[in-house]
Each structure stands twice: as C-alpha cells, then as structure tokens.
Amino acid sequence: MSTSTSRGSLISDDVNGRRRVAKGHHIFHSFLNPIFVFRLLLAFLLLSLVSILALGYYVSTGRHYYATIPLSRPVVNVPCAWPQTRGQGPMWDYGKYLPAVHEGKAQLRLDPRALLFVTTTHSSLGKSLAEWLVANRIRYKLEVAGKSLPVLTNEGKGKFGVIIFENFYQYLHMDSWHRGILDKYCREYQVGVLGFLAPQGENVFSSSLPGFPLSVELYSHVLRAELNPESRVLRITRPGDVVSPLGTVQKWVTFRSNHSTYKPVEWVHVPLEPLIPFDQAKSISDPPPVPRSEQKISVLLDEGQYDGIPRILFGAGLGFWLHHLLLLDGMSYLSHGRLSDSLTRYLLVDIDDIFVGKSGFRLIPPDVLELVEAQRRLQSLVPGFRFNLGFSGGFHHRGTPYEDEAEDLLLYYKDEFWWFPHMWTHMQPHSVDNITALEAHMVFNKQFAVEQGLPMNGSYAIAPHHSGVYPVHEPLYEAWKSVWGVEVTATEEYPHLRPPRLRRGFIHNGIKVLPRQTCGLYTHTNLYEEFPGGKEKLEESIRGGELFLTLVSNRVNVFMTHMSNYALDRLGSYVFESAVQFLRCWTNLRLETRPPLQLADIYFDLYPEEQDPIWGNPCQDKRHLEIWSKNKSCERLPNFLIIGPQKTGTTALYSFLSIHPAISSNRDSPETFEELQFFSGKNYQKGIDWYMSFFPPPANDNETRYLFEKSANYFDGTLVPQRVHALLPSAHLITILIPPSKRAYSWYHHQRVHNDKAALEFSFHEVITANPRHAPRALRELHNRILQPGMYAHHLERWLALFPPQQLHLVDGERLKSDPILVLNQLQTELKIRPFFDYANHLKYVDQKGFYCQVDSLNKTKCLGQGKGRNYPPMESASLKFLREYYQPENTALEKLFKRLGYPIPSWLEEELGTESQNNPQIPAEEISNNVSSHWENPGSQ
Numbered sequence: 002m003s004t005s006t007s008r009g010s011l012i013s014d015d016v017n018g019r020r021r022v023a024k025g026h027h028i029f030h031s032f033l034n035p036i037f038v039f040r041l042l043l044a045f046l047l048l049s050l051v052s053i054l055a056l057g058y059y060v061s062t063g064r065h066y067y068a069t070i071p072l073s074r075p076v077v078n079v080p081c082a083w084p085q086t087r088g089q090g091p092m093w094d095y096g097k098y099l100p101a102v103h104e105g106k107a108q109l110r111l112d113p114r115a116l117l118f119v120t121t122t123h124s125s126l127g128k129s130l131a132e133w134l135v136a137n138r139i140r141y142k143l144e145v146a147g148k149s150l151p152v153l154t155n156e157g158k159g160k161f162g163v164i165i166f167e168n169f170y171q172y173l174h175m176d177s178w179h180r181g182i183l184d185k186y187c188r189e190y191q192v193g194v195l196g197f198l199a200p201q202g203e204n205v206f207s208s209s210l211p212g213f214p215l216s217v218e219l220y221s222h223v224l225r226a227e228l229n230p231e232s233r234v235l236r237i238t239r240p241g242d243v244v245s246p247l248g249t250v251q252k253w254v255t256f257r258s259n260h261s262t263y264k265p266v267e268w269v270h271v272p273l274e275p276l277i278p279f280d281q282a283k284s285i286s287d288p289p290p291v292p293r294s295e296q297k298i299s300v301l302l303d304e305g306q307y308d309g310i311p312r313i314l315f316g317a318g319l320g321f322w323l324h325h326l327l328l329l330d331g332m333s334y335l336s337h338g339r340l341s342d343s344l345t346r347y348l349l350v351d352i353d354d355i356f357v358g359k360s361g362f363r364l365i366p367p368d369v370l371e372l373v374e375a376q377r378r379l380q381s382l383v384p385g386f387r388f389n390l391g392f393s394g395g396f397h398h399r400g401t402p403y404e405d406e407a408e409d410l411l412l413y414y415k416d417e418f419w420w421f422p423h424m425w426t427h428m429q430p431h432s433v434d435n436i437t438a439l440e441a442h443m444v445f446n447k448q449f450a451v452e453q454g455l456p457m458n459g460s461y462a463i464a465p466h467h468s469g470v471y472p473v474h475e476p477l478y479e480a481w482k483s484v485w486g487v488e489v490t491a492t493e494e495y496p497h498l499r500p501p502r503l504r505r506g507f508i509h510n511g512i513k514v515l516p517r518q519t520c521g522l523y524t525h526t527n528l529y530e531e532f533p534g535g536k537e538k539l540e541e542s543i544r545g546g547e548l549f550l551t552l553v554s555n556r557v558n559v560f561m562t563h564m565s566n567y568a569l570d571r572l573g574s575y576v577f578e579s580a581v582q583f584l585r586c587w588t589n590l591r592l593e594t595r596p597p598l599q600l601a602d603i604y605f606d607l608y609p610e611e612q613d614p615i616w617g618n619p620c621q622d623k624r625h626l627e628i629w630s631k632n633k634s635c636e637r638l639p640n641f642l643i644i645g646p647q648k649t650g651t652t653a654l655y656s657f658l659s660i661h662p663a664i665s666s667n668r669d670s671p672e673t674f675e676e677l678q679f680f681s682g683k684n685y686q687k688g689i690d691w692y693m694s695f696f697p698p699p700a701n702d703n704e705t706r707y708l709f710e711k712s713a714n715y716f717d718g719t720l721v722p723q724r725v726h727a728l729l730p731s732a733h734l735i736t737i738l739i740p741p742s743k744r745a746y747s748w749y750h751h752q753r754v755h756n757d758k759a760a761l762e763f764s765f766h767e768v769i770t771a772n773p774r775h776a777p778r779a780l781r782e783l784h785n786r787i788l789q790p791g792m793y794a795h796h797l798e799r800w801l802a803l804f805p806p807q808q809l810h811l812v813d814g815e816r817l818k819s820d821p822i823l824v825l826n827q828l829q830t831e832l833k834i835r836p837f838f839d840y841a842n843h844l845k846y847v848d849q850k851g852f853y854c855q856v857d858s859l860n861k862t863k864c865l866g867q868g869k870g871r872n873y874p875p876m877e878s879a880s881l882k883f884l885r886e887y888y889q890p891e892n893t894a895l896e897k898l899f900k901r902l903g904y905p906i907p908s909w910l911e912e913e914l915g916t917e918s919q920n921n922p923q924i925p926a927e928e929i930s931n932n933v934s935s936h937w938e939n940p941g942s943q
C-alpha cells in the first residue's frame with residue numbers, strides 16, 4: 002500500500018488496489034480514526050529509523066571527527082631573512098655569499114680524522130661532540146686532555162685534520178712540552194684548533210686569554226644571535242635570520258680583540274641594562290620596553306696571523322642548535338676541506354599503510370587533494386619529489402563510503418606518486434616460516450597492483466612493523482625476490498632503533514637494506530595541538546632540533562610516515578614542508594630525491610664498508626625479539642667457543658668436551674666438517690638462521706645443557722672478535738696455546754699433506770725466512786699464514802678489547818696433551834658446567850697413538866684420526882733458533898699478559914724466552930684473578 006498527498010486530497014490505494022479519494026474536510030475526522038492514528042505512529046517510527054540510519058552513516062563516515070578538529074590546521078611558517086631580501090639588499094645580499102670553499106691548492110698530507118680532547122670520558126659537551134661526529138660519520142680519536150699526546154704522524158703524514166678541545170682552557174694550560182709538540186704539528190701540517198670556552202665562574206667577568214691578544218667576557222643572558230654572512234667559515238651554514246631564544250645555553254662567553262687575525266663568525270646581542278622579568282611588567286598590553294643591547298662576538302675565527310695556527314673558538318657548546326652546523330663548517334675550514342662533506346642530501350618520504358587505518362583516521366577526499374598539492378609545493382623545493390606510498394591491497398575499501406571515495410581519488414592520482422608493496426593483509430612476515438605462504442600473500446598484493454594499474458616504483462618493499470628485515474627472516478627475503486624482484490628495503494632496526502644516529506645499512510641475500518629515519522610522527526600522532534609533549538616539541542625538532550639535524554647529518558634520508566599523518570591535521574605535509582623550508586633557510590644543503598634503488602646505490606657507494614652486516618643478538622633487544630619468529634630461540638646459540646689457534650689441539654678438546662652428557666656441539670657442516678667457520682668466512686653472509694640450524698633445538702627436559710662450537714681459525718681472524726661479540730657477548734672463549742714455533746711447524750706439515758703448492762715446493766726454513774715483501778706471492782702468503790697466528794699476545798689483546806678477562810680461558814696445549822683429564826676437569830669448573838663429569842673414566846693414554854684417546858662404554862678406545870698427531874721429523878735447530886728470535890717480542894708481551902691476567906707462566910714460554918733457569922716470580926695473591934687455571938703448568942710449583 003502506498004500513500005501520497007495531492008492538493009489537499011488524501012489519495013490511498015486500498016488492499017484491493019482501488020483508489021480511494023478523501024476530501025479535505027474529511028481529514029479532521031480521519032484524525033480520530035484509529036487506522037489513521039496507527040498509520041501516523043507507523044510513519045513516526047519510520048522517520049525515527051531513517052534518522053538513526055542517517056546519524057549512523059554520518060558518524061561512520063568520519064565527517065563528525067573531521068568536524069571536531071580545530072578549523073585551523075598548522076600553517077607552514079618559516080621566517081627567514083634571505084628569501085625576502087635576496088637581491089634587494091636591505092639587510093645582506095645573500096646572493097653574493099655562496100658556500101665557502103675550504104679546499105686549498107696545497108697538497109696536504111692529512112688523514113680526514115679529528116683528534117678530540119675531552120675533559121673526562123663522561124663530560125657532557127665531550128659526549129655531545131663525539132655523538133655529532135659519529136652522526137656525521139667523521140672519524141675521530143678521543144683523548145682525555147691533560148694526559149700524554151697520541152702519536153700525531155705516520156710516515157710523514159698527519160694523522161689528524163683538525164684538533165678539537167672540549168675545553169679550550171685545557172689547551173691553554175697544557176704543559177709547555179706537549180703544547181709545543183701540538184703547535185708544531187699544527188704549523189707543519191697546516192692543521193687548525195677548534196675549542197669551546199666553558200664558562201668559568203658565576204657572574205659577568207672579563208679576562209684576557211693567556212698568550213693571545215684576546216679577552217673574553219661571560220654573560221648569563223643573551224637576547225639573540227646572528228651569523229656574520231661574510232665569514233669564510235660558513236659552508237653548510239647559511240645566515241638564515243636573527244634567532245632567539247637560544248636553546249639550552251645558560252651562559253655565553255664572548256670575545257673582544259683589536260687584532261686583525263680575529264674575525265667574527267657569530268654574534269650575540271647582550272642586554273645593556275637588567276631585564277624586567279615579564280611577570281613584573283605592568284600588564285600584557287603594556288609590555289616592558291625592548292631592552293637596549295650590544296653586539297658581541299660569540300664564535301670567533303682566528304685566521305692564524307698571530308702565531309701561525311688558525312683557530313675557531315666557540316663561546317657556548319652545542320646546546321645552541323646552530324653550533325652543530327658551525328662545528329661542521331669549522332672542521333672543514335680548519336682542515337682545508339679534508340673534513341668536508343658533500344652539500345647534497347637525498348630525501349625520500351615513505352607513507353606506509355596508505356590503506357590501513359581506523360575509520361575516522363583515514364584520508365578523506367580533501368586530504369587526498371591536499372596531499373597532491375603538498376607534493377607539488379615540495380617539488381618546488383626538492384626537484385622531482387614524490388611521496389612513496391606503501392600499500393596492503395587487502396585493506397583497500399575498508400573504510401566508510403566517504404573514506405573509500407578518498408582511496409578512489411588517490412588511485413585517480415596514482416601516477417603522481419611512487420608506490421611500493423607491503424604484505425597483502427599487513428601481516429608480520431616473521432610470523433610465517435613457510436616461504437610458499439609468504440609468497441601467496443605477496444601474489445595477492447601483486448594482483449591488486451596490476452588490477453589497479455599502480456605505477457610501481459619497482460624493486461622496493463617494506464615489511465609491516467619492520468618484521469623480518471632485521472633480525473633477518475630468510476623466508477621473507479626469498480619470497481620478496483621471487484614475487485616482486487625486491488632489491489631494496491629499509492628499516493629503523495639495524496643495528497638498533499636507538500640511538501637513531503647509529504642506524505646503518507647492510508646488504509643481505511642480494512637485498513640492499515637502507516637505514517630509515519623517523520620524523521616524530523607515528524600512526525597516533527595526528528593533531529598538532531595534541532602532539533605528545535606539546536607542539537613546541539615538534540617545532541623544536543623541525544627548527545634546529547632532531548629532525549633538522551637528521552637531515553643535516555644523513556646524506557641519504559628515508560623517512561617513515563603513515564597514512565593517518567596526512568589525514569585530520571595533515572601533520573605529515575606540515576612537518577616536511579616546514580623542515581625543508583627551514584633547511585633551505587639555514588643551510589646551503591641541496592635537497593634531491595631519487596627512487597629507492599638509485600638511493601641504495603648512492604648509499605652503498607658512499608659507505609661501501611657498511612655492505613657487510615654485523616649480526617646482533619635478537620635476545621638482547623626487546624624490539625628485535627618481538628619481530629623474531631617464535632620458532633627461533635637464542636638457546637640455539639653456543640655458550641662457549643673454542644677459538645683456536647689452528648694446530649694447538651683444538652680437535653682433541655672439541656671431541657673430549659663432546660663426551661660430556663650436558664655439553665653438545667654443532668652438527669657437522671658438509672663443507673667444513675666439525676668446524677662451522679661462521680664468524681671467520683663467507684658463511685657469515687648466510688646469517689644467523691643458518692648458524693643456528695647447526696645446533697640442536699632447545700630440549701623440553703629442563704636439563705641444563707651447554708652448546709659450543711670450535712673453529713680454530715677464529716683466533717686470528719680480523720673481524721671475528723667484533724662479530725662474536727655482537728652475537729654472543731656473554732660467550733666464554735677458550736683458546737689453546739702451545740709454543741708458537743711448534744704450532745707453525747705443525748701447520749706447515751698440515752699444508753703439505755693438503756698439497757699446498759708452496760708448502761711442497763719450499764722447505765720449512767725457506768718459508769719462515771722468506772722475505773715478506775719480495776718473495777713470490779704464494780710463498781709470501783704461506784709465510785704469513787704460518788707465522789701470523791703465533792702472534793698470541795697481539796691477537797689476545799684484540800679479543801680482550803671486547804671481552805672481559807673472565808670470559809677468556811687460556812688452556813696450555815702442552816698440558817692438554819700430557820694430562821687432558823686435569824685440563825678438562827678444571828675447565829668444567831671454570832665454565833661452571835653442571836653436573837660435573839669426571840673424565841678420569843673416559844680418557845686413556847694410548848701408546849700406539851702417543852696421545853690420550855676416548856674410552857667408550859665397552860671400554861674400547863677411540864683416538865683422533867691420522868691427521869691429528871702426525872709423524873714428521875723434528876724441526877731443524879736453525880729454524881727453531883730463527884723462530885725463537887722472531888717471536889721474542891710477542892712472547893715477551895705474552896708473558897706480561899699472563900701476569901696481568903693472573904696466570905702462571907707456562908714452562909714452554911720460559912723455554913722460548915730462554916728464561917727457564919730463572920725462578921718464575923711469584924705473583925702476589927691479590928693480583929691473581931679468578932681466572933687462574935691450574936691446567937697451566939706452573940714450573941714454580943714443580
């Protein structure tokens with residue numbers, strides 16, 4: 002039945018379809034009609050339902066939320082003197098002041114490295130200076146001032162391009178001998194000194210600097226600062242404007258001089274009369290008068306005319322953001338450009354999860370239009386700039402109709418942007434161990450990209466929550482390559498999220514991983530007024546703070562943002578437009594952009610040393626643990642390692658330890674047998690999943706068990722200590738030492754058995770006495786490989802630089818041969834292995850072999866193979882004599898090392914040093930560390 006009104010008539014169809022017409026005067030009577038009342042009620046109910054549905058729609062579209070946000074979004078506003086005055090010249094003509102060129106014509110023999118003198122290793126400015134150098138990848142050597150000087154030259158080359166003093170007074174008060182050496186170095190190698198004048202005393206003072214025609218004054222309050230646009234120091238730094246307030250600096254030192262060697266770099270304005278605190282002013286409408294002020298020099302260049310050494314002096318530390326830039330420029334100036342970096346910075350802004358977000362926090366059509374506009378504005382500042390959009394197709398059209406409309410609009414503008422894939426449903430790849438399942442997710446997303454005709458940037462992908470990129474989940478890398486042909490990704494997590502300045506890149510399994518930066522915006526950071534910690538914090542980050550310094554210090558910047566950052570308040574566009582404008586105002590840096598693959602090539606060309614990763618321990622970082630497969634466990638990593646060196650009895654110790662019921666070794670590798678040689682060779686590139694796969698999975702029986710591995714070439718591998726320390730920082734390290742001459746001889750015979758050409762061609766004596774510079778290559782190499790590992794002290798010091806002595810266990814290899822039972826029993830105690838296993842019942846001396854061998858449960862002996870305990874003629878006395886002399890300095894250092902660590906001196910070492918007749922001096926009890934091992938022969942006690 003339908004109803005309609007027509008000119009006062011009520012026309013209705015009855016149930017039989019006949020049309021009934023009621024005249025107007027009948028209407029009143031109709032009100033009393035119960036059918037009419039019922040209909041009215043029905044109509045009212047219908048109306049209510051429609052209203053509820055309409056309200057529901059309105060609420061779900063997100064428009065309501067949109068209406069609640071402040072009408073005024075933050076508007077980009079970067080005051081800057083130069084854009085307005087450029088070419089018009091009322092202030093300065095900035096057109097004239099191009100970035101200074103610091104490189105001179107002279108060929109300077111200088112390393113691009115800084116020498117940084119700090120007051121103490123914990124002093125705050127010293128720490129900030131070191132951190133800033135690290136962030137800018139500037140190599141430096143840190144020294145505590147007041148101690149002796151480091152070696153300054155190497156083969157006629159200056160080792161440092163600039164000398165920095167955290168406290169310049171320490172340079173001034175250096176003893177004359179050291180000051181003389183340092184100044185001589187600076188003059189001869191044309192190196193400058195950069196110093197900070199730490200304020201001394203509380204009140205305003207004035208004093209002269211000893212030895213210089215220069216006086217300093219201290220001010221506890223300055224009004225504003227500005228740069229000298231004519232300063233030849235300014236290279237990265239551009240005098241953007243007059244700036245205040247001045248960061249966290251409490252006190253300023255200013256400089257005064259009449260000598261022409263001194264030139265201002267930065268000025269501050271100091272008040273001429275005491276300031277009236279604002280709360281004491283009569284009223285807001287009657288603010289205190291602008292105080293009269295005087296300009297003082299706060300950063301000073303000494304051109305070196307006075308004493309031949311150029312210097313740059315800072316009247317305040319890095320608490321004032323501009324000083325970060327001036328420090329870089331100062332180092333560049335004083336090192337004649339040896340410590341200069343390029344002025345180009347690359348910028349890529351990823352918008353992850355372009356379809357992922359809660360309703361109400363998603364883009365609506367005006368946001369999309371604004372995103373396109375913001376991109377156009379950014380393009381005028383960063384040529385070719387495009388937002389890089391990450392998508393999970395499974396979330397497409399999951400918003401309200403209005404939000405879905407925005408996605409349609411975004412896809413309409415698809416060619417304006419770059420696009421890259423996430424997972425289809427935004428799932429975390431580390432939670433899927435099966436490559437096929439991961440590939441299936443990716444294939445869905447790929448189909449989506451094809452259907453939508455997305456202009457894929459190609460070869461770049463990002464994993465949701467960084468999962469699987471680092472710590473590496475091998476199936477992700479494999480699936481990425483097979484489905485998308487991924488060649489580049491990025492993460493914030495390598496080596497760790499914090500501190501951001503230490504984030505680095507690496508290459509794994511053919512995929513280049515770039516470091517990713519954050520701009521302070523996360524999925525929930527959407528409203529300017531509600532920015533966590535206050536909007537001032539965001540402004541500070543943009544205007545000289547963290548975001549600004551990130552852009553300055555990173556040549557390649559890949560930023561992570563999210564879709565919701567471009568909805569609501571559109572903070573994402575605000576932040577990047579402001580940051581880019583601020584950077585352009587205050588620096589001469591040129592911002593450029595490139596697609597990810599090109600960026601990755603640029604990055605690894607700049608930093609080739611970063612290509613090889615250093616695998617960290619996922620269990621040492623809570624965040625890493627969260628994005629690590631539940632099926633992986635750090636219990637599958639070894640507790641201790643036998644690190645070598647080769648030919649010292651490592652196989653014997655390995656096989657004897659393996660008898661212990663609580664100790665398990667790795668399973669054999671098809672290529673390198675019982676040795677995995679993970680940390681020392683190309684296996685390291687295979688990653689930690691590969692390494693862990695050789696160890697038994699955790700047992701369910703609650704029994705404590707100890708895992709270990711032995712690879713005898715770890716001992717002298719250059720990168721090995723660092724790699725082991727990164728993955729196994731609390732591992733115990735066992736090293737076995739025998740006379741280095743004997744080790745060399747054993748290794749020579751080992752090489753002959755393995756048909757090493759040079760070993761077969763040359764006698765042992767010829768090999769060890771070969772000229773390391775002029776001998777044929779094969780001989781030279783053999784010479785080095787035979788002799789190098791015997792530099793015991795040198796190698797042990799490299800391990801000790803990273804591991805505490807308690808984790809290093811030195812085993813006397815001669816004692817291991819003669820009394821392995823004692824050695825193993827003692828080692829169990831040192832390594833705190835439970836339960837104790839008495840080896841007396843499990844090892845037996847076998848005359849035929851000439852060594853101890855295992856005894857099995859049937860009382861049968863099992864000796865090591867023929868390759869261990871070979872028969873070869875004794876070493877010629879001439880070779881022995883040569884080697885004793887060759888190793889003499891190293892053996893002397895080893896003796897000292899033993900004493901330092903609290904070990905008794907083994908008899909073979911005394912023999913090698915020719916000191917066996919002297920009494921082994923008793924080590925005072927208090928010097929003997931817990932590490933003392935009775936498995937060392939102590940001739941003193943014999």
Ligand SMILES: Nc1ncnc2c1ncn2[C@@H]1O[C@H](COP(=O)(O)OS(=O)(=O)O)[C@@H](OP(=O)(O)O)[C@H]1O
Pocket residue numbers: 646647648649650651652653713747748751817818852853854865868869870871
């Ligand atoms: N119990 C037992 N059985 C056999 N051999 C023993 C044993 N204990 C120590 N040694 C000595 O170990 C030397 C081999 O050292 P490595 O096992 O470290 O060699 S390798 O680097 O793994 O190739 C080997 O060197 P060579 O004598 O030159 O063959 C042995 O002297």
